Amino acid sequence: MPATLSSVADTGLPHRHHRKSQTRRLLEGAIKWKTFTLGVVLIVIFVIAAVFASQIAPFDPAKPDFKSLKQSPSLTHYFGTDDKGRDIFSRVIHGTRISFAIAIASVSIASLIGLPLGLVSGYFGGIADSIISRLVDALFAFPPILMAISIMSIRGKGELSAMIAIGLIAIPEFARVSRSAMISEKENDYVLAARAIGCTPSHIIFKGILRNTLGPVLVLISLGFAFAILNETALSFLGLGAQPPSSSWGADIAASRRYIRDAPWLSIFPGLAIVFLVLALNLTGDGLRDLMDPRRNRR
Amino acid sequence: MASYIIRRLMQAIPTLFLISGIVFLVVDFIPGSTAAVMLGQGATPEKVAILSKQLGLDRPMPVRYGIWLGDVLRGDLGESSISRQPVWTLVGRALPVTLYLTLFALFIAIIIAIPAGTISAIKRNSWADLLCTTFALLGLSIPGFWLAIQFVYLFGAKLQWVPLQGYISPREDFVESVKTMILPALTLGIFLAGPLTRYLRSSVLQTLSYEFVLVARAKGLSERRVLFSHTLRTSLIPFVTAVGIQFGYLLGGAAVIETVFTLPGVGYMAVNAINDRDFPVVQGVVLVVATGFLLINILVDVIYSILDPRIRVGRGGS
Numbered sequence: 001m002p003a004t005l006s007s008v009a010d011t012g013l014p015h016r017h018h019r020k021s022q023t024r025r026l027l028e029g030a031i032k033w034k035t036f037t038l039g040v041v042l043i044v045i046f047v048i049a050a051v052f053a054s055q056i057a058p059f060d061p062a063k064p065d066f067k068s069l070k071q072s073p074s075l076t077h078y079f080g081t082d083d084k085g086r087d088i089f090s091r092v093i094h095g096t097r098i099s100f101a102i103a104i105a106s107v108s109i110a111s112l113i114g115l116p117l118g119l120v121s122g123y124f125g126g127i128a129d130s131i132i133s134r135l136v137d138a139l140f141a142f143p144p145i146l147m148a149i150s151i152m153s154i155r156g157k158g159e160l161s162a163m164i165a166i167g168l169i170a171i172p173e174f175a176r177v178s179r180s181a182m183i184s185e186k187e188n189d190y191v192l193a194a195r196a197i198g199c200t201p202s203h204i205i206f207k208g209i210l211r212n213t214l215g216p217v218l219v220l221i222s223l224g225f226a227f228a229i230l231n232e233t234a235l236s237f238l239g240l241g242a243q244p245p246s247s248s249w250g251a252d253i254a255a256s257r258r259y260i261r262d263a264p265w266l267s268i269f270p271g272l273a274i275v276f277l278v279l280a281l282n283l284t285g286d287g288l289r290d291l292m293d294p295r296r297n298r299r
Numbered sequence: 300m301a302s303y304i305i306r307r308l309m310q311a312i313p314t315l316f317l318i319s320g321i322v323f324l325v326v327d328f329i330p331g332s333t334a335a336v337m338l339g340q341g342a343t344p345e346k347v348a349i350l351s352k353q354l355g356l357d358r359p360m361p362v363r364y365g366i367w368l369g370d371v372l373r374g375d376l377g378e379s380s381i382s383r384q385p386v387w388t389l390v391g392r393a394l395p396v397t398l399y400l401t402l403f404a405l406f407i408a409i410i411i412a413i414p415a416g417t418i419s420a421i422k423r424n425s426w427a428d429l430l431c432t433t434f435a436l437l438g439l440s441i442p443g444f445w446l447a448i449q450f451v452y453l454f455g456a457k458l459q460w461v462p463l464q465g466y467i468s469p470r471e472d473f474v475e476s477v478k479t480m481i482l483p484a485l486t487l488g489i490f491l492a493g494p495l496t497r498y499l500r501s502s503v504l505q506t507l508s509y510e511f512v513l514v515a516r517a518k519g520l521s522e523r524r525v526l527f528s529h530t531l532r533t534s535l536i537p538f539v540t541a542v543g544i545q546f547g548y549l550l551g552g553a554a555v556i557e558t559v560f561t562l563p564g565v566g567y568m569a570v571n572a573i574n575d576r577d578f579p580v581v582q583g584v585v586l587v588v589a590t591g592f593l594l595i596n597i598l599v600d601v602i603y604s605i606l607d608p609r610i611r612v613g614r615g616g617s
Contacts, residue, residue, distance in 0.1 A: 138317035141547075141589040145554050146569050147325075150581065153573050154328045230442055234555050237444045238570065253445055260452045271445035279440040286436075 036287025042280030050096040057090035062245040070263040079269040082252070083259055088266065091247035092273050098248045099277065102163050102241070103228040107221060109167025114174025115217065121175070122182025123205060132175065139172040145234060152240050162241045166231050170224055177220045181213040188212075215292035219285050226281035233274050249274050303604055307597045318589045319371065322582050323364050331576045336380040371586065377579035379572075386583035389568065394587070396466060397564035400483055400557070401549040405542065407488030408495055415492070416499025416538075417531065423504065431496060438493030447486045447559045454482060466562045483560045487553060491545055498541040502534040509533075536606045543599030547592035 049056060059065075059077075065085035073080040079088035121132035151165040185191070186209060194204045235241045236250025244251065249270040256266030334350040335342045351357050355366065370377065376386035419431035455463040461478045469476040506512065507530055515525045554566025561567070565584050572580035 134313055134317060137314050138321060141314070141318055141592045142321070142585065143548065143550065143554065143566075143588060143592070146566065146585060146588065149554075149570060149573050150325050150329070150585065153576075154325070154330070226440070233442050234444060237442075238555065238558065250442075250444075253448065257448060260448060261456050264452055267445065267448055271442065271449070274442050274445065275437070275440050278442075279436065282436055282440055
């Protein structure tokens with residue numbers, strides 16, 4: 001699936017601002033806050049599921065039970081059981097852990113490499129900027145999922161490879177967004193003033209500019225999480241991510257394909273888990289962007 | 300105009316060199332040797348060593364890159380280590396399938412995005428807007444492979460409207476061909492409709508805030524005239540760029556969908572080649588797709604500059 005960060009991101013263009021009544025403005029604010037709150041609440045639920053997976057899950061996610069194969073959802077098995085009699089609800093709960101682990105690791109990799117690259121090329125310009133920008137252009141030309149698969153075949157299958165691959169394919173977007181945030185920020189008077197009184201570039205970047213570019217970076221990170229989860233599940237679906245018997249949403253959906261006719265719930269629930277988590281991250285990212293953009297708040 | 304196109308093409312040359320370098324480097328890092336793959340079951344260390352020498356695989360990496368790049372520039376992408384067919388032949392066979400899928404998906408996405416984006420902008424903060432933006436957000440949040448499986452279950456297994464998988468060329472049987480392609484294209488199209496709807500929505504909202512719209516209204520033009528001949532025409536210019544960029548992503552991004560539906564496109568081919576360690580094919584496919592992405596972006600820029608002449612002067616250098 002062509003899950004790309006820029007396809008997740010809105011364009012953030014200014015909106016029409018005339019002929020707007022007071023009630024409408026209030027309604028708008030409420031909707032913005034509501035979507036943001038909804039996103040955060042959903043994320044918190046997923047985080048709780050990941051942290052307390054062993055306490056919440058009623059069954060062992062990896063233990064087969066051949067007496068209850070492919071049972072439809074019931075009060076004992078909320079989401080039914082799979083072809084090996086394993087409780088799907090427990091597997092979905094435990095799958096949260098793997099998705100979070102891979103997403104956190106890959107977003108960290110992308111931030112640690114991509115953000116400095118973008119900030120440096122945005123602040124200094126010149127040759128450094130040309131080189132980094134050309135490299136980012138070239139990296140953008142590669143379809144993310146194909147690149148991820150190629151990178152994964154260097155290290156072989158598994159969670160760690162997936163973390164590295166997804167982290168690396170997200171670097172260009174992180175570099176591009178932080179570069180443009182830096183360019184728009186460095187022209188401010190406070191930067192000129194800091195430079196005039198002889199502050200070092202690292203002081204200006206770390207003490208001044210970074211704090212002010214935190215907004216776009218936070219939005220980038222939350223949308224980066226959505227990107228990471230979609231790609232992680234796609235890689236697991238192709239059999240490259242977390243390996244059985246550990247419960248991973250993508251791998252479980254792949255395994256369920258054979259039983260799609262007689263036991264559709266095998267694929268429905270892990271899929272819904274992905275949809276809700278990615279939706280929550282997108283809602284949060286959108287909400288953050290609207291809340292942090294002063295141009296939008298003032299209207 | 301011609302000078303603008305030439306300038307854009309010139310700018311692409313260093314990027315293309317970088318792309319070729321990255322492709323070569325990544326594939327070169329993958330463990331396992333082409334010689335071992337070619338020998339298959341009968342590979343012994345001695346045989347692998349002899350064949351590696353014959354193929355020039357024992358030379359240092361920069362030398363091998365130079366030789367490979369030379370071949371590529373002459374239009375030779377090498378041959379598959381497994382089927383021994385030229386990579387160009389394989390790519391030439393797979394590319395039309397992927398183009399068919401992506402253009403079909405793009406068509407579906409545009410049919411959804413233009414009305415949805417326009418309605419949600421002009422009826423801002425209404426129920427219709429909420430419905431359209433929710434749909435767009437859902438489209439972005441649903442994993443394609445999962446949606447594909449649900450579609451196959453519903454339309455293939457349950458309702459039996461379409462075949463479950465496989466590919467029929469449109470030249471063979473057009474109706475059957477569309478039937479095999481409709482589900483993959485719909486899956487991809489729904490995903491694509493998400494960003495396009497959001498893009499058009501902000502674009503229309505911005506256009507509506509321009510003074511010429513106010514002037515058009517003040518002149519007493521009907522809302523419909525204002526919308527179609529003033530607002531939409533202006534809003535569609537940036538929309539074209541968004542469509543082009545998304546189309547570029549789709550070319551390779553279709554890989555997972557092609558795998559689900561076993562469509563013999565470039566994505567499916569690349570995934571298989573990586574699994575089989577068929578390195579020349581991996582290098583060839585990724586290089587062709589990345590170059591295609593770059594060329595589409597240039598084409599989009601050129602179209603954009605035709606639609607909006609200010610670009611030719613202003614944006615060329617950056």
